[in-house]
Structures are given as structure tokens and as C-alpha cells.
Amino acid sequence: MIQHMNLVFQAEGLSVGEGAFLLACCNHTDAKGYVIASMQQLADESHMKMTAAKSNKQRLIQRGLLASSERYSPKNGARIADLYRVNLDLLATMKRARTDYGPTLIEELTFNVPKKTPRSAPRSDSDPSPRSDSAPPPSDSDPPRSDSDGDAGSDSDPLLLPSPSPSSLSLVAADADDRMDVSPDGEREIEAPLEEHNPHPSEAELPLQREGSRKNAAGGGRIVAAYAEALGRPVLNGTKAKLDRQAVELLAQGLPEAWLCDRAREMAARGWSDLVRHAEMSTAPVTQTTTKSRRSGLPEWCTKCGPGSPAARLNPRFRTLGEMGSGEKCPNCHPDRVAAGASR
CATH class of the missing domain: 1.10.10.10 (Winged helix-like DNA-binding domain superfamily/Winged helix DNA-binding domain)
Structure with missing residues (x-):
């Protein structure tokens, strides 16, 4: 033992x-x-x-x-x-007598005991000294008071609770980090946010949107395939989904599929993955290979709304007087406005 x-x-x-x-x-x-x-x-x-x-x-x-x-x-x-x-x-x-072996430390280690300040006595009604309200309120940058500070348990201390929701600035920064890619040569490409469209399309727009969505989805798959072929290896699932989403968006804006395939091959050679950013920065001429065809039930585009986007020729969502995909519907070529004028 x-x-x-x-x-x-x-x-x-x-x-x-x-x-x-x-x-x-x-x-x-x-x-x-x-x-x-x-x-x-x-x-x-x-x-x-x-x-x-x-x-x-x-x-x-x-x-x-x-x-x-x-x-x-x-x-x-x-x-x-x-x-x-x-x-x-x-x-x-046989226990030996207690012996003082002398100091064994180079220097003595001491502990600082915090001094406790006495609590102030409660004010009486007869106290002639007025209460001073001229003291400035504590600043947001002041450090929080710890339990070791004097009068830490005072009832007048403010109770600061943590906010249940994160800061809006942190959400914006986190969203920007999620949409940012870095190229091997240091170029940073930020994925453009998706534009908000009308969540409730009219009955005249629904068949056109379904047909355009099917064609754009097929074209997006071919653009991603061109990127993978130029890359020489399979594309990761996250990058593949991102490229497919951006390709469908750019096709909906009227950009030619062949032109977007060439831009995708350029990105693969440089190690980039932001098609929207690269398409905006590209100086290659856009050659429209598709022929103009009037869709059944879609009025001819007046070329004055959109504003001026070739996507408005095939997609009535872009036939607005404000910015692309927003604002008042064009009274000259939007299906709803044209149909409403004809019924009168």
C-alpha cells in the first residue's frame, strides 16, 4: 500500500x-x-x-x-x-523528526487576491446630494464587465443577451465566399446571383416556358460535357451543378449554345469554373446560330423592351420595360398585354 x-x-x-x-x-x-x-x-x-x-x-x-x-x-x-x-x-x-530543508525555489510564487470594494449604502429620501445624469452611457466598444470587477452584482448593471440571429453583414460575407472561385493565376471570379423572376407566370407563358426550359436544360448538359472534355477528367458534383445552372441561365438570356461551349472549354484550360463571370468578361464575338422563328401564341418582339436582350425574342419573361426580367410588362409585345388589348 x-x-x-x-x-x-x-x-x-x-x-x-x-x-x-x-x-x-x-x-x-x-x-x-x-x-x-x-x-x-x-x-x-x-x-x-x-x-x-x-x-x-x-x-x-x-x-x-x-x-x-x-x-x-x-x-x-x-x-x-x-x-x-x-x-x-x-x-x-522510526519516523524522523520534522526537518526544515530550506528554500527550494529560485523565487517565490505569489497570487494576487482581487480587492473587493464595499457596496455603496442605499440612498435615502433625505439625501440632499442630487443624482448625476451627466455621465455618458457606456459605448458598444467597451469590454464587458467580468465577475472580478467591483460591484459586479449590482442591480443597475445592464443584462446583455446574445442576439439569436447572426449579423446581416456576416451573412453577406458568407454568401460572397460561397460564390467565389480562385483561378490558379490568382483571378477571383464571383458567381453572379440568380435573378428573381415572376414566380406566377401567366397561362400564355406556361407552355413557352416549359418548352424553353427543356431545350435550355439539354443545352446546359452539352455545355457541361464540353467543359469536362476539355478538362480531361470527370467534373466534381458541386462544380457540375454550378456550371449546369449557369449554362441554363445564359441560354435563357439568348446566348448561343456553341458560343457558350467554347467559353466552357476556355475555362477548363485555365482551371476556372464560373461561366457567368467568364461570359461577361469574354471579348469573343457572339454569333447567333439559331434562326428567328415565331413561336405559336407569342407575339413578335418589339425590340424595345428587355431592355434590348435577345432573350426577350423567345422568352416573354424578359419583355418588360424595367431592368431585365423586372418592371412593367411591355404593352407592345408581352402576351398578357397583347391578349388583354385584343379582348377589348
Whole structure:
């Protein structure tokens, strides 16, 4: 037991060998000091040869600090580990007197105890001193008060709770980081946000939108395939979804599919993945390969709304007087306005 080993450390009058052997015995003692361990085990734990261990054991037995008894197996009479007992009472009387060993530290370590300021007495109604309201309110940049500050538990301290919603600025920054790509040469391309369109299209627009959406989705897949072919390896799922979404958006704006495929191949060669940004920055001429065809039920485009976007020729959503895809419907070529004028 560790308590018995501590008695050996505090005992006085033991030789080095006696102390080491006694420590090995106390490593296996029970509450009454009995030890069951073989002689070889005690010699190994006391770092002695067998002859030295037996010699120190005999000296401890002669001094009355140790008692031993041979043990034999009741089954076959074979010799087994001896039984030892440490004289704990005698060992406790050998405790050396308390000794001052002097300073052991280079410098003393101290602790600063915070000073507590007494609470102010409550104001009475008869107190003639007026309360000063000229003190400036605490600034938002002031650090919060800790419990160690004076009068930390005052009832007048403001209770500042954390806001349950994140800052709007952090949301804007996080959204910008999600839409940003970095090219190998350090060019940063920010994905253009998707434009908001009218969530409730008219009945005249629905068949045209469905037909245009199917064609744009097929064209977007071919643009992504051109990007993967130029890249020379499969496109990651996140990049693939992003390119497909941007390709459909650009096709809906009237940009030719072949022209967008060429831009996608250029991006793959440079390690970019923002098709919208690259299409805006590209100086390659746009060659319209599709022929003008009037859709069934869609009036001819007046070329004055959109404003001026070739997407308005095929998509009535862009036939507005404001910015692209927003504002008042064009009275000259928007299906709803034209149909309403004809009904009158």
C-alpha cells in the first residue's frame, strides 16, 4: 500500500538495502501488513541480486521489522511463495523528526487576491446630494464587465443577451465566399446571383416556358460535357451543378449554345469554373446560330423592351420595360398585354 511505502520513506535508521527491500515488500502489503510475494519478485523490485536480497531480509527480520513464514501447497506439499508481514507499528515509530530543508525555489510564487470594494449604502429620501445624469452611457466598444470587477452584482448593471440571429453583414460575407472561385493565376471570379423572376407566370407563358426550359436544360448538359472534355477528367458534383445552372441561365438570356461551349472549354484550360463571370468578361464575338422563328401564341418582339436582350425574342419573361426580367410588362409585345388589348 502507498501509505506503508510512505512510512518507509519517513523512517530513519534504515540502510539503502534495507529500505529498498522494505519498499518492495510494502508494495504488496494489505491493511495489516501481510505480504505474499516470491523472493525472486522482491529481489527484482528492490533492484538487487538474490544474495543481497536474502541478506537484507535477514537483517530486517533480526531488527523486528519483518516476519516471514514458509508456505507449502496443501494439495501436493510443494513449496510456494513465503508469507511476510511488515511490522507497521515499529516502522511508524522510526519516523524522523520534522526537518526544515530550506528554500527550494529560485523565487517565490505569489497570487494576487482581487480587492473587493464595499457596496455603496442605499440612498435615502433625505439625501440632499442630487443624482448625476451627466455621465455618458457606456459605448458598444467597451469590454464587458467580468465577475472580478467591483460591484459586479449590482442591480443597475445592464443584462446583455446574445442576439439569436447572426449579423446581416456576416451573412453577406458568407454568401460572397460561397460564390467565389480562385483561378490558379490568382483571378477571383464571383458567381453572379440568380435573378428573381415572376414566380406566377401567366397561362400564355406556361407552355413557352416549359418548352424553353427543356431545350435550355439539354443545352446546359452539352455545355457541361464540353467543359469536362476539355478538362480531361470527370467534373466534381458541386462544380457540375454550378456550371449546369449557369449554362441554363445564359441560354435563357439568348446566348448561343456553341458560343457558350467554347467559353466552357476556355475555362477548363485555365482551371476556372464560373461561366457567368467568364461570359461577361469574354471579348469573343457572339454569333447567333439559331434562326428567328415565331413561336405559336407569342407575339413578335418589339425590340424595345428587355431592355434590348435577345432573350426577350423567345422568352416573354424578359419583355418588360424595367431592368431585365423586372418592371412593367411591355404593352407592345408581352402576351398578357397583347391578349388583354385584343379582348377589348
